[in-house]
Amino acid sequence: MVDILHRVGIKSSLGDAYKAVATREGVAGWWTDDVGGDSKVGGALQFRFSADGKELGRFEATVLELKPDQRVLWQVTGGPVEWIGTQISFDLKQEGDYAVVLFKHHGWKEPVEFMHHCSTKWATFLMSMKSLVETGQGAPNPKDIKIDNWG
């Protein structure tokens, strides 16, 4: 088992950072703007990526935990085979003026090349989340997203 780990400091309250990961509207502002489902414990979420009207990929997850201002945990149920059964968590804590988000995409079976790619992409999306919370403007669903070679 191998994990993708990241940490981002957001100059915001815990509440604003939590909203960005715990609500459909929040996630739509930094990951992909096409989010379906219900962000409630036991609910299912669908995250779809597309470009020029063509669907490029989608992920589905069940919400396992929603602890206000503290933690969000998703269990991945659909998407690329390497993602199925993995878990994605966001742990939050306040440090001075910053809401610190500790991110973990846990339970990859092998450190395949696709995992390297997803690690880099998650960092980019977490920077998009930081921008969303700090400035009101994230960069979800980038138009240059590709399955291969996306930088």
Place this chain on the structure above:
Amino acid sequence: MVDILHRVGIKSSLGDAYKAVATREGVAGWWTDDVGGDSKVGGALQFRFSADGKELGRFEATVLELKPDQRVLWQVTGGPVEWIGTQISFDLKQEGDYAVVLFKHHGWKEPVEFMHHCSTKWATFLMSMKSLVETGQGAPNPKDIKIDNWG
């Protein structure tokens, strides 16, 4: 042992991507502009970060491998205690129009919070490398670098 993994596709030749990781001038264009030492096998490199004339941190590494257009491997010999003894590798391959860089920061003893931070930071710097090679302009030594809470 846990690793930081990333993958970046750079629209360039292998030669140009290799130059960005294998030479002092290359690394100075995307990581920190203050690089000292000799990038040759067995040579030592020093990477220094500073802001407003104040040194914020430095890393030192011995170059273990330099395989043109294929691989660069550093052994970390100085810097934060968590980095000492870790290895940093860049493996390159051509895929169509893209030089693909597989990055690995290998041999962390524990998945500490600082490792989460470094994972996110490495992704940001690898995007800076992509920009350097594709456009001639990277973003080394960001002025907003901080030991804590740097996003």
